[in-house]
Amino acid sequence: MACPADVKPPIHPSPLQLLVTDASLLSPSHLPSLQTLAIQIQHNLQYQHSWTALRLHTHSPLTNEPLPRPLISGLPPKRLYVHPDEQIELLKKAEQDRQVRSRQGDNNTALDIKTELEPEWVLPTRLDEKWTAHRLSDVFGAITVVPPDEEASDTSEDRPANPWRTVKRIVLAAVSTDSTVVYYIVQDGVVKPRQN
Template identity: 35%
Template sequence: MTTAETSDLLNLRSVVLSNLQHQHYWTDIKLLDTQVDIDENTQNDPLPRPMIYGRPPEQLYNPEPASSTNEASSSEKPPADKEYVLPVHLTEKLTLRTWASVFDNLPTPSGAAEGGEGGGDAKKKRIVVAVVSGDSTVVYYIMHDGIVKPRQN
């Protein structure tokens, strides 16, 4: 990756970071660079692209159905899980190899290995893709690693 490409990706990440902080009120945000991660003991290889790791104000879409008894017993919602965010530009064409590399090299959050954050999985199986257009509009999609069964209502 050239210096110009790296600079473009860092600028793209700063647009998404500003959007998450000021318009969507995310907290506990950490910037993940290609060589840096949350905990040095948990990263396999360098990330292929700069990313963001943080906590949304509410839980993002969960494909598992919520139990009605759980909702009725507690009026207070648990804090949302932290999410990985991958900034991409609308004109980019990412290959399957790039997507696989992103998922394979995500750092394991401390606490996820013990069944804390992340629902007991050692690795998150999804990322939030932040697609940035030329006018700095950001649209978010959830991308899963593998096939996810649709939610049953």
């Protein structure tokens, strides 16, 4: 039995459309367009890049004032940035471990570099937005070095678990008009160049 020509099959919204149109996720402190952009980036991080512990932030963990725009925090599946001095220490430790394995008769000569995962801040933006040092400074001024732990009772805690992480950083997520997302790491202030 065929459908009449004038009857169209029902259109089912995608999971992302359902997520973006969920009014319960929206906060009155930001424009709905900025919040849906943040939800879109959160969806991309979770389902395309396997991030976990994702949270949408609308207020500063320092002052509890509204953030300049909604931010996301989360845990990437692997470490995004290793400080150059930490990189040297990790290589030294891995070389020592390799030498110990070699003395024990292990023929595995690969360096086994172990890094702990770190939570990151993510700033959702559109590719055509103009970002100035002043606008970025406003964002950095409202956040802690690492995102607050969801279970922690004191959200003003600003000490990272990693002693090498001394400056604030964000992952700038830029969405183009075709919904492609490009991610850049932006750090607050001057940072020692990374060794390759």
